[in-house]
Amino acid sequence: MQGISLAYLMACVRALWGANSNLLNTAVRRTVTTVSYGKEDTLALDAIAEEEIAESLTRFDHSATLVTEEAGKLASGDGNHQHGAQFFSDPVDGSKQLQQFLMRSKFDPQARVADLIYASSAVADWEKMHGAPASVTGACSAITMVRDGVPVFSAILNFISQELVVACRDGIVRISLPHIKDGLPEPLTPAWLFGNGTPLSFDWAPAQEKDWSRPFVTYLPNDETYRSNFQGCRIFGDDEKRVASLVGKSTTGPARPLYLSDLHRQPRVKFVAANGEKIGEWIHWLPFIRFAKRGDEPLLRLYEVVPERPVVKGGILMSPPPEYSIFQQVAHGVFLINCRRLRAFPNPSLFRSTLVLLPSDNVHIRSIMKSNRHRRIQLPS
Numbered sequence: 001m002q003g004i005s006l007a008y009l010m011a012c013v014r015a016l017w018g019a020n021s022n023l024l025n026t027a028v029r030r031t032v033t034t035v036s037y038g039k040e041d042t043l044a045l046d047a048i049a050e051e052e053i054a055e056s057l058t059r060f061d062h063s064a065t066l067v068t069e070e071a072g073k074l075a076s077g078d079g080n081h082q083h084g085a086q087f088f089s090d091p092v093d094g095s096k097q098l099q100q101f102l103m104r105s106k107f108d109p110q111a112r113v114a115d116l117i118y119a120s121s122a123v124a125d126w127e128k129m130h131g132a133p134a135s136v137t138g139a140c141s142a143i144t145m146v147r148d149g150v151p152v153f154s155a156i157l158n159f160i161s162q163e164l165v166v167a168c169r170d171g172i173v174r175i176s177l178p179h180i181k182d183g184l185p186e187p188l189t190p191a192w193l194f195g196n197g198t199p200l201s202f203d204w205a206p207a208q209e210k211d212w213s214r215p216f217v218t219y220l221p222n223d224e225t226y227r228s229n230f231q232g233c234r235i236f237g238d239d240e241k242r243v244a245s246l247v248g249k250s251t252t253g254p255a256r257p258l259y260l261s262d263l264h265r266q267p268r269v270k271f272v273a274a275n276g277e278k279i280g281e282w283i284h285w286l287p288f289i290r291f292a293k294r295g296d297e298p299l300l301r302l303y304e305v306v307p308e309r310p311v312v313k314g315g316i317l318m319s320p321p322p323e324y325s326i327f328q329q330v331a332h333g334v335f336l337i338n339c340r341r342l343r344a345f346p347n348p349s350l351f352r353s354t355l356v357l358l359p360s361d362n363v364h365i366r367s368i369m370k371s372n373r374h375r376r377i378q379l380p381s
Helices: 002-023 043-058 097-103 112-117 123-129 191-195 226-233 254-260 277-290 339-344 362-371
Strands: 066-069 085-093 139-149 150-158 162-167 170-175 197-199 272-276 300-305 325-330 333-338 354-358
Touching: 002 043, 002 085, 002 139, 002 162, 002 191, 002 325, 043 066, 043 085, 043 112, 043 139, 066 150, 066 333, 097 112, 097 123, 097 325, 112 226, 139 277, 150 277, 150 333, 170 277, 170 333, 191 197, 197 300, 226 272, 254 272, 254 277, 254 354, 272 277, 277 300, 277 354, 354 362
Parallel strands: 066 085
Antiparallel strands: 085 139, 139 150, 150 162, 162 170, 170 197, 272 354, 300 354, 325 333
16 A cells, blocks of 8 residues: 555554553443433443544544544534545444443443453353354444545454454455553554454355355344335345345444455355445445455455335435445446535435445356346446
């Protein structure tokens, strides 16, 4: 990556580290309470992480825009430009699961969050409650940078496994974080980040696949709007057996591409989808699409899905058609992110889309996408 992009990446890693440290150093009793900040259901743990990320990134670049999950507004800048650095963050995805984890039986409410996260049984306890492996299913914090309409990188910090995943031009790697009492190295350099990282592979061959359509992962709560949107997208229609094959119905959004990596081998997930979800759930996928490659060949494909009948949630289209899409086609079928589209939203974090992300070798789902004329979203190489 160019120097300026690396500088932004280091700033985002520091912001995530600050959110992680602040949360881990806070008393459990405080983190699990609701607060008057952002949305009605915002927990203190959400606010703690978001405030640190917003302050850290604003301090680094006061002219950049930041779309946040809880407060929702553009935290800095006016959002009127397509050019320049624009950040999208979900400070705590899976906050309800994290709240349940912190409030489980036999815990001391006076303890710090760190006392529970660093406990020897923490990962096993999480996996028992919310699925394995914790490196994929764990509650996380994510930041993605878009510059000149191009997704430059994503950084995703897993609160449970205490790992960082970075997807950028220099690679897709997983880094084990130091203990918060030790802190990050000074100065924090790309050499340390990638030198301590383990490459993630999206190019691994299963023994033999009998079904290229399941299991899959998406968000499908007991909510009629989400179910209507999913069924209307003509992926599997009304086949409830297919719906029943979901892995992790309440899975976190930003880390969902990791289900397609070698971190989640059994069972091999055939695709993941954003079911009319907010932008903070899926924009972090885009650098994975750009940089997961075999030579020059992309290992992941993304499709934008539009149902025959639009479904609306909270006044927002769950599957916007091309005319309202944030994906803007330019030359040769390549798409840029049209951040100007968000100017129409008082709360830009509420922008929604329905997307399907799959391994390039999943010809079956590719055929379904093509036959239903869903757009393949190709990003600049």
